[in-house]
Amino acid sequence: xxxxxxxxxxxxxxxxxxxxxxxxxxxxxxxxxxxxxxxxxxxxxxxxxxxxxxxxxxxxxxxxxxxxxxxxxxxxxxxxxxxxxxxxxxxxxxxxxxxxxxxxxxxxxxxxxxxxxxxxxxxxxxxxxxxxxxxxxxxxxxxxxxxxxxxxxxxxxxxxxxxxxxxxxxxxxxxxxxxxxxxxxxxxxxxxxxxxxxxxxxxxxxxxxxxxxxxxxxxxxxxxxxxxxxxxxxxxxxxxxxxxxxxxxxxxxxxxxxxxxxxxxxxxxxxxxxxxxxxxxxxxxxxxxxxxxxxxxxxxxxxxxxxxxxxxxxxxxxxxxxxxxxxxxxxxxxxxxxxxxxxxxxxxxxxxxxxxxxxxxxxxxxxxxxxxxxxxxxxxxxxxxxxxxxxxxxxxxxxxxxxxxxxxxxxxxxxxxxxxxxxxxxxxxxxxxxxxxxxx
Amino acid sequence: xxxxxxxxxxxxxxxxxxxxxxxxxxxxxxxxxxxxxxxxxxxxxxxxxxxxxxxxxxxxxxxxxxxxxxxxxxxxxxxxxxxxxxxxxxxxxxxxxxxxxxxxxxxxxxxxxxxxxxxxxxxxxxxxxxxxxxxxxxxxxxxxxxxxxxxxxxxxxxxxxxxxxxxxxxxxxxxxxxxxxxxxxxxxxxxxxxxxxxxxxxxxxxxxxxxxxxxxxxxxxxxxxxxxxxxxxxxxxxxxxxxxxxxxxxxxxxxxxxxxxxxxxxxxxxxxxxxxxxxxxxxxxxxxxxxxxxxxxxxxxxxxxxxxxxxxxxxxxxxxxxxxxxxxxxxxxxxxxxxxxxxxxxxxxxxxxxxxxxxxxxxxxxxxxxxxxxxxxxxxxxxxxxxxxxxxxxxxxxxxxxxxxxxxxxx
Numbered sequence: 018x019x020x021x022x023x024x025x026x027x028x029x030x031x032x033x034x035x036x037x038x039x040x041x042x043x044x045x046x047x048x049x050x051x052x053x054x055x056x057x058x059x060x061x062x063x064x065x066x067x068x069x070x071x072x073x074x075x076x077x078x079x080x081x082x083x084x085x086x087x088x089x090x091x092x093x094x095x096x097x098x099x100x101x102x103x104x105x106x107x108x109x110x111x112x113x114x115x116x117x118x119x120x121x122x123x124x125x126x127x128x129x130x131x132x133x134x135x136x137x138x139x140x141x142x143x144x145x146x147x148x149x150x151x152x153x154x155x156x157x158x159x160x161x162x163x164x165x166x167x168x169x170x171x172x173x174x175x176x177x178x179x180x181x182x183x184x185x186x187x188x189x190x191x192x193x194x195x196x197x198x199x200x201x202x203x204x205x206x207x208x209x210x211x212x213x214x215x216x217x218x219x220x221x222x223x224x225x226x227x228x229x230x231x232x233x234x235x236x237x238x239x240x241x242x243x244x245x246x247x248x249x250x251x252x253x254x255x256x257x258x259x260x261x262x263x264x265x266x267x268x269x270x271x272x273x274x275x276x277x278x279x280x281x282x283x284x285x286x287x288x289x290x291x292x293x294x295x296x297x298x299x300x301x302x303x304x305x306x307x308x309x310x311x312x313x314x315x316x317x318x319x320x321x322x323x324x325x326x327x328x329x330x331x332x333x334x335x336x337x338x339x340x341x342x343x344x345x346x347x348x349x350x351x352x353x354x355x356x357x358x359x360x361x362x363x364x365x366x367x368x369x370x371x372x373x374x375x376x377x378x379x380x381x382x383x384x385x386x387x388x389x390x391x392x393x394x395x396x397x398x399x400x401x402x403x404x405x406x407x408x409x410x411x412x413x414x415x416x417x418x419x420x421x422x423x424x425x426x427x428x429x430x431x432x433x434x435x436x437x438x439x440x441x442x443x444x445x446x447x448x449x450x451x452x453x454x455x456x457x
Numbered sequence: 458x459x460x461x462x463x464x465x466x467x468x469x470x471x472x473x474x475x476x477x478x479x480x481x482x483x484x485x486x487x488x489x490x491x492x493x494x495x496x497x498x499x500x501x502x503x504x505x506x507x508x509x510x511x512x513x514x515x516x517x518x519x520x521x522x523x524x525x526x527x528x529x530x531x532x533x534x535x536x537x538x539x540x541x542x543x544x545x546x547x548x549x550x551x552x553x554x555x556x557x558x559x560x561x562x563x564x565x566x567x568x569x570x571x572x573x574x575x576x577x578x579x580x581x582x583x584x585x586x587x588x589x590x591x592x593x594x595x596x597x598x599x600x601x602x603x604x605x606x607x608x609x610x611x612x613x614x615x616x617x618x619x620x621x622x623x624x625x626x627x628x629x630x631x632x633x634x635x636x637x638x639x640x641x642x643x644x645x646x647x648x649x650x651x652x653x654x655x656x657x658x659x660x661x662x663x664x665x666x667x668x669x670x671x672x673x674x675x676x677x678x679x680x681x682x683x684x685x686x687x688x689x690x691x692x693x694x695x696x697x698x699x700x701x702x703x704x705x706x707x708x709x710x711x712x713x714x715x716x717x718x719x720x721x722x723x724x725x726x727x728x729x730x731x732x733x734x735x736x737x738x739x740x741x742x743x744x745x746x747x748x749x750x751x752x753x754x755x756x757x758x759x760x761x762x763x764x765x766x767x768x769x770x771x772x773x774x775x776x777x778x779x780x781x782x783x784x785x786x787x788x789x790x791x792x793x794x795x796x797x798x799x800x801x802x803x804x805x806x807x808x809x810x811x812x813x814x815x816x817x818x819x820x821x822x823x824x825x826x827x828x829x830x831x832x833x834x835x836x837x838x839x840x841x842x843x844x845x846x847x848x849x850x851x852x853x854x855x856x857x858x859x860x861x862x863x864x865x866x867x868x
Contacts, residue, residue: 039764043757050750123722137722197520263521327824328743334820335489339754342481346761349474353768444470 022374026381033354037386040350044390044434047343049397052426054333056402056418061325065216068152069277070315072114074284076107076274078295079309082253095311097220097273098250101236101265103298104272108144112290113276114283117147120246120272121218122239124232128183129193129200135179140232141217142239142246148174148207150277153233158190158205166235171242173201174233178209199242201234216315217273218248219322236272240264246271278312288312344437351386352441355379359448366450379442380435387434391427398426464797471769475762475798476805479841482758483809486751487837488816491829493747496740499671504733505621505657506552507587507692510543511729512702514689514709515554518719526603526682532712536689539704541697546690548579549610549681552586552674553661553732554688559610560662563675565628566638566648572627574673575660576641578610582676583619583655585690591622593635593653596678600652604679611679612641619653623672639675649677661736668827702726755844762798762848770794770852777856778863787857794853795846802845806838813837 031037064070077095080103099107104118119141126135141147145160161172173194180189180203193200212228234244245264250271265271278284288310295308313321362375395418402418465472517524517532529547536545550559559578564571582588583595596617604611618639625634638648658674681687693701705726713724727735734741770777777790817829 036764039760043760046753046757050753123719327826331492331820331824331826332746335485335750338481338485338816339750342478342485342754343757345474345477345481346757346764349471349478349761349765352470352474353764356772357768
């Protein structure tokens with residue numbers, strides 16, 4: 018009986034081909050628009066880095082000066098940027114599982130003979146634990162040591178992509194590169210590392226989309242070579258402006274400090290340590306404000322400061338409403354189609370077919386339509402994402418369909434199709450056979 | 458009317474589906490049209506500049522020491538010497554450039570009215586941009602101030618200002634803005650006297666929040682020096698834009714040699730229209746998306762209503778035959794189905810308008826979306842009424858052609 022139902026359903030699908038196609042296309046457009054919007058949203062709400070972002074915290078301390086007389090204290094939010102002296106003290110204390118300070122620079126390096134150029138790219142001026150902290154794997158060589166950094170040795174760690182570009186080989190350890198006239202020796206090569214959502218320097222820079230950090234420099238060595246951050250932070254003595262691209266003065270706040278803390282106990286004890294540090298600095302007169310500290314979890318920090326554009330959310334809601342419209346449409350078309358076949362249903366029923374069997378037959382037909390609709394939705398979604406990538410909007414590079422999306426798409430298609438098909442199928446199965454035979 | 462209502466009561470599912478479709482379509486349509494208008498509005502605003510002749514040079518950033526006044530002036534002179542150049546201005550926050558933005562609150566002298574505005578700072582801005590003075594006059598050479606980092610780029614001085622008509626209306630409604638004074642920010646106790654009003658200028662930082670302030674711009678006459686970056690506006694003579702555009706990079710390289718510039722950052726030379734396109738890119742993308750959504754919604758609704766009414770008409774072939782046999786004219790049958798569709802559409806539109814307002818209230822609560830202007834409800838309603846009539850026309854005409862004999866024969 019089941020097999021017979023299947024056959025009838027297939028024959029039904031093939032009977033009104035144009036109409037079947039119309040239903041399939043309507044369904045596919047609805048699902049594809051939803052999937053496109055959802056793919057973009059999920060790409061934008063991804064974790065900032067591939068692994069371990071939930072154990073990473075950004076340090077914040079009330080280290081800013083008091084407002085000048087006459088100035089109103091604009092947004093007394095606690096700064097996440099620290100002065101070099103404080104960042105260094107925190108990192109050197111090694112109270113967290115791992116820790117590093119960082120500032121972002123915009124650097125154009127060339128190979129030592131000056132023949133190949135890296136092109137401008139983002140680099141971090143940082144401390145030696147940064148790769149371990151952020152899960153950047155070192156492929157060849159090593160990271161500089163604390164001693165080497167303190168000695169201001171001109172060393173650099175670059176990623177494989179940059180190594181190939183500058184030196185033509187993946188393992189460029191031992192080569193040298195030139196930044197602003199200074200030679201830096203490559204001691205380590207990391208795997209190419211992608212930041213999926215910007216998490217650093219969010220208060221200073223806004224860099225949308227995926228980022229790569231291709232170069233890590235020991236902060237002390239970089240400063241010795243006159244390399245400074247892209248965005249110099251605020252300085253206490255505001256009449257003395259921070260130099261534009263060189264290393265900022267001692268009273269400028271320009272370094273973020275990130276730490277890794279695995280357990281709530283560690284978070285608590287680290288917060289205590291920070292508070293002790295801030296209290297001591299307050300007592301020593303370095304922090305004029307009452308000591309306050311905070312640890313911002315990376316994921317929360319990113320949600321707060323690098324939120325998804327609201328248009329992306331609105332588009333998803335819009336596409337959901339559109340899907341609803343398409344589904345009402347499909348329901349109407351299926352209903353019209355099933356009721357057109359009332360005569361055949363009546364004949365089947367008089368010949369002894371059960372209601373359940375008639376219902377199954379129609380449900381299979383609806384399911385078949387939705388399966389085809391789902392199948393067509395995949396290329397349409399790809400087309401939609403391609404169109405999104407064509408628009409050079411900030412988030413367009415994130416628009417790619419992956420396997421789990423693909424499966425979601427199919428389940429959604431078939432599920433929605435069956436739900437929508439159930440009502441018309443039920444209507445078809447409840448037709449009174451005698452009345453139908455008579456009227457026709 | 459009576460038989461129509463009776464039909465609705467007897468067959469509930471079909472009309473219910475039509476009503477639901479129209480309601481959903483109305484709700485979506487009203488909201489997308491409002492969003493579309495919001496995205497498009499700045500794109501449609503007049504620029505107020507000589508767009509075809511204007512060239513913008515930006516991203517001239519210094520490596521170490523900031524650019525001196527002499528360096529900025531030398532660059533200006535070198536640009537002016539290019540054949541085909543009419544006027545050159547140096548400054549910061551020139552129109553449609555996004556690397557440096559100067560925006561803030563501006564209030565009138567009494568401090569009673571405060572609006573958000575952008576400030577464009579530089580010399581000879583009015584003639585170079587090709588802005589149209591509609592009241593008052595351009596700045597005089599004697600009014601130029603020095604704009605440096607120390608005096609907030611000239612804003613901490615008593616330089617006069619020129620406002621756009623939009624900003625003037627916001628600050629001085631029903632008053633002559635000329636001779637009035639404005640204050641910038643909260644901590645700058647300087648009065649800036651308004652000496653002129655220009656027709657339009659558009660700022661490049663338009664968000665949902667500053668949408669209403671998109672045309673609020675003021676000009677400040679200043680020579681910029683001691684800044685790590687500088688921008689130039691170059692007005693070419695008619696027809697010379699392409700050749701001037703080609704000549705500029707070499708001139709800039711000579712005036713600001715590469716070893717003095719920030720490494721890795723290339724000066725950007727572009728036409729005004731190019732810069733404008735870049736600024737409005739995401740807006741245009743959103744407008745395309747929303748308009749295609751609108752069209753697809755209309756098509757899907759049309760197909761849906763056509764499919765449903767087509768079947769419904771077919772189902773009632775016998776009934777139509779009987780009515781024709783009893784003396785109904787073809788036009789009566791046609792009108793019958795058209796009226797029926799109109800009734801269903803009206804019900805759907807009423808529900809849809811309520812839903813549209815509901816959706817808008819919800820969106821406003823969660824995202825930066827402005828209130829749905831009431832005018833979109835009648836627009837959506839008319840669109841759906843027309844769509845409904847269009848969808849029913851085919852099936853209704855087919856119904857009108859049913860011969861009276863059908864009643865006897867039966868299908």
